[in-house]
Amino acid sequence: xxxxxxxxxxxxxxxxxxxxxxxxxxxxxxxxxxxxxxxxxxxxxxxxxxxxxxxxxxxxxxxxxxxxxxxxxxxxxxxxxxxxxxxxxxxxxxxxxxxxxxxxxxxxxxxxxxxxxxxxxxxxxxxxxxxxxxxxxxxxxxxxxxxxxxxxxxxxxxxxxxxxxxxxxxxxxxxxxxxxxxxxxxxxxxxxxxxxxxxxxxxxxxxxxxxxxxxxxxxxxxxxxxxxxxxxxxxxxxxxxxxxxxxxxxxxxxxxxxxxxxxxxxxxxxxxxxxxxxxxx
Amino acid sequence: xxxxxxxxxxxxxxxxxxxxxxxxxxxxxxxxxxxxxxxxxxxxxxxxxxxxxxxxxxxxxxxxxxxxxxxxxxxxxxxxxxxxxxxxxxxxxxxxxxxxxxxxxxxxxxxxxxxxxxxxxxxxxxxxxxxxxxxxxxxxxxxxxxxxxxxxxxxxxxxxxxxxxxxxxxxxxxxxxxxxxxxxxxxxxxxxxxxxxxxxxxxxxxxxxxxxxxxxxxxxxxxxxxxxxxxxxxxxxxxxxxxxxxxxxxxxxxxxxxxxxxxxxxxxxxxxxxxxxxxxx
Numbered sequence: 001x002x003x004x005x006x007x008x009x010x011x012x013x014x015x016x017x018x019x020x021x022x023x024x025x026x027x028x029x030x031x032x033x034x035x036x037x038x039x040x041x042x043x044x045x046x047x048x049x050x051x052x053x054x055x056x057x058x059x060x061x062x063x064x065x066x067x068x069x070x071x072x073x074x075x076x077x078x079x080x081x082x083x084x085x086x087x088x089x090x091x092x093x094x095x096x097x098x099x100x101x102x103x104x105x106x107x108x109x110x111x112x113x114x115x116x117x118x119x120x121x122x123x124x125x126x127x128x129x130x131x132x133x134x135x136x137x138x139x140x141x142x143x144x145x146x147x148x149x150x151x152x153x154x155x156x157x158x159x160x161x162x163x164x165x166x167x168x169x170x171x172x173x174x175x176x177x178x179x180x181x182x183x184x185x186x187x188x189x190x191x192x193x194x195x196x197x198x199x200x201x202x203x204x205x206x207x208x209x210x211x212x213x214x215x216x217x218x219x220x221x222x223x224x225x226x227x228x229x230x231x232x233x234x235x236x237x238x239x240x241x242x243x244x245x246x247x248x249x250x251x252x253x254x255x256x257x258x259x260x261x262x263x264x265x266x267x268x269x270x271x272x273x274x275x276x277x278x279x280x281x
Numbered sequence: 282x283x284x285x286x287x288x289x290x291x292x293x294x295x296x297x298x299x300x301x302x303x304x305x306x307x308x309x310x311x312x313x314x315x316x317x318x319x320x321x322x323x324x325x326x327x328x329x330x331x332x333x334x335x336x337x338x339x340x341x342x343x344x345x346x347x348x349x350x351x352x353x354x355x356x357x358x359x360x361x362x363x364x365x366x367x368x369x370x371x372x373x374x375x376x377x378x379x380x381x382x383x384x385x386x387x388x389x390x391x392x393x394x395x396x397x398x399x400x401x402x403x404x405x406x407x408x409x410x411x412x413x414x415x416x417x418x419x420x421x422x423x424x425x426x427x428x429x430x431x432x433x434x435x436x437x438x439x440x441x442x443x444x445x446x447x448x449x450x451x452x453x454x455x456x457x458x459x460x461x462x463x464x465x466x467x468x469x470x471x472x473x474x475x476x477x478x479x480x481x482x483x484x485x486x487x488x489x490x491x492x493x494x495x496x497x498x499x500x501x502x503x504x505x506x507x508x509x510x511x512x513x514x515x516x517x518x519x520x521x522x523x524x525x526x527x528x529x530x531x532x533x534x535x536x537x538x539x540x541x542x543x544x545x546x547x548x549x550x551x552x553x554x555x556x557x558x559x560x561x562x
Contacts, residue, residue: 124492144490173489186483187490191498196553197530198475201523202467202560208454209425209468210560211405213501217472220494221557225550232538232546242482243535247528249478254524257513265513269506272477276502279483279491 001163004029008065008088010058010080012036012045014126015097016071017135020050022168025137035061045132059087067164069121070096075230078107085112093157095121099184100234101148101177110152119157120148120177123170124188128222141169148177185238190246192228193239195220282444285310289346289369291339291361293317293326295407296378297352298416301331303449306418316342326413340368348445350402351377356511359388366393374438376402380465381515382429382458391433400438401429401458404451405469409503422450429458466519471527473509474520476501 007023009016012034023029034051035058036042042054055061062068062084070080077098084094094116098104101120108118125143127134145165149158162172175183199221202214232239256264288304290297293315304310315332316339317323323335336342343349343365351361358379365375375397379385382401389399406424408415426446430439443453456464480502483495513520537545 124490127493143492146490183487183490187487187495188492190482191479191495193531193534194475194479195494195498195557196550197527197534198472199553199556199560200530200549201471201527202556204556204559206464206468207556207559209405209427209464211424211469212408213476214468214472215560215562216497216500217476218553218557218560219497221550221553223554225547225554228550229543229546233541233543236538236541240535240539243531243538246478246482247531247535249481250474250524250528250531253474253478254521254528257517257524258521260514260517262510262514265510266506268481269477269502269509272480272499272502273504273506275480275483275485275488276476276499278485278488279480279496279499281496 001028001167003027004066006031006033006064006066008033008035008062008068008084009051010035010061010068010070010084011072012041012051012132013071014130014132014134015123015139016069017045017048017050017132018125018137018139019069019071019097019168020045021048021135021137022140024049024052026167028167033061033065041132045135048132048135050132050135058083062088064089065092068092068094070094070098073227073230074098074100074104074234077104081108081118082112085114085116085118088116091115093160094118095161097121097123099188099231101146101180103234105148105150105177109150117154117157119153119161121161121165122146122148122180122184123165128220130224130227138169140165143170144173145170146173146175146180148175148180150177181235182238185235185242186245189232189235189239190242192220192223193232193243194246282309282448284308285347287312287314287345287347289314289316289343289349289365290332291316291342291349291351291365292353293322293332293413294352295411295413295415296404296420297350298326298329298331298413299406299418299420300350300352300378300449301326302329302416302418303421305330305333307448309448314342314346322413326416329413329416331413331416339364343369345370346373349373349375351375351379354508354511355379355381355385355515358385362389362399363393366395366397366399369397372396374441375399376442378402378404380469380512382427382461384515386429386431386458390431398435398438400434400442402442402446403427403429403461403465404446409501411505411508419450421446424451425454426451427454427456427461429456429461431458462516463519466516466523467526470513470516470520471523473501473504474513474524475527
């Protein structure tokens with residue numbers, strides 16, 4: 001991608017911080033302006049080398065930006081994009097890194113002021129950890145980033161954002177916002193719920209018996225609760241459906257074991273192993 | 282622990298191989314006899330340095346053993362222990378490393394010939410990987426091993442087995458076979474089922490969208506299907522109960538999201554995070 005002048009990152013946690021680090025290490029932007037609500041987060045991101053400038057004033061932070069990336073929890077994204085559009089250079093492209101897309105895109109597509117456009121994105125990378133302390137320049141390397149254009153999206157905006165994420169090492173996948181949210185309900189939101197429900201099933205007297213299997217299977221439950229509450233609420237319909245599909249699988253397993261149907265149990269475990277092995281390590 | 286002369290390990294996969302490696306690296310046994318059904322597994326274990334002698338003849342393999350450890354899939358353990366008791370030195374102690382205890386102990390406790398005794402054990406260590414290729418001398422280091430004595434267990438046998446596992450680096454926990462199986466249904470067998478059901482919910486078209494969260498949450502589903510079928514069947518009643526408890530949690534989550542009860546959703550996620558954080562990393 002061609003080197004950018006000023007990139008503004010709104011929200012410099014794990015994702016925003018990692019975008020900043022990757023831009024700087026790959027020399028893809030001259031200035032990376034970190035915009036946050038709290039000086040302490042901005043200081044952490046700056047010390048980590050993720051951003052070159054900091055401000056808590058969004059209007060000021062986006063004033064010179066060619067590209068604005070909103071990396072906050074999903075419930076704040078639409079408002080912050082609208083505010084950025086009122087203060088950034090005319091005709092600038094604004095994107096995000098939110099885990100849900102349908103509501104956000106519906107609120108912003110073709111609706112920004114002063115010739116600015118919103119195009120949604122979602123890097124499928126991250127961790128149960130939060131904050132720029134855990135940011136790394138390699139977070140997106142080899143990972144998929146979904147870009148969610150609509151019928152209003154300009155080809156040059158899509159191309160620019162595709163190049164941007166490819167520049168950070170991502171494999172870009174194009175999906176509609178609706179497709180994205182249906183898919184992520186299964187691949188990301190359901191695993192989070194499965195992990196949280198499992199963590200809630202384990203009582204304290206059993207904690208000392210936890211092996212690596214339980215630790216792996218519940219790891220996601222350590223994620224930021226407020227962030228996840230927002231994701232699950234924003235993708236409510238798909239999330240409910242994914243829970244129902246999961247329940248049907250668990251029910252099939254329960255039936256096989258209850259009726260001592262070893263052939264059915266074996267088929268269940270074999271399909272699961274085949275799927276899991278196909279996902280890679 | 283005092284150094285042992287001859288230890289016989291029946292089944293030299295990941296667990297049996299790791300016991301052999303740990304015994305040899307810590308210089309806790311003079312000879313470690315690996316007993317298996319297939320020459321190829323025995324060769325792998327010997328090349329890995331896990332055993333000093335190999336045989337496919339159980340009677341010959343246990344003939345001089347002070348301690349016999351059966352590390353096969355659970356469905357074979359009871360028969361192999363009984364066979365070992367017919368051929369090992371009179372009065373020898375036989376133990377196992379099986380993931381279930383109630384059925385195995387019920388079949389063997391106080392029932393062996395020639396003064397031999399069975400005392401059940403279960404090192405809570407392992408991986409979705411199988412085979413002595415993945416064995417390590419550190420597998421049990423800092424991990425819990427459960428020993429499951431009964432009213433028939435001699436104190437000196439318990440002490441010997443406790444010293445044995447402590448010698449391998451384990452933290453020994455004493456539980457009844459019934460308690461063990463109830464606990465492990467929740468801490469180990471349920472995570473496996475949750476992972477397998479999740480892997481079965483993800484359809485192939487979504488595989489490319491898998492992030493590290495899905496990979497972690499489903500990792501257990503890669504485990505050996507035959508081995509897990511046996512575990513789930515042997516611990517059937519507890520396993521069914523654990524699935525029902527898990528279902529109740531998922532149902533509570535579904536209700537909170539369906540009714541947009543954000544306070545309930547937040548409580549659910551917060552308890553899950555608290556539990557998961559308490560489990561450690």
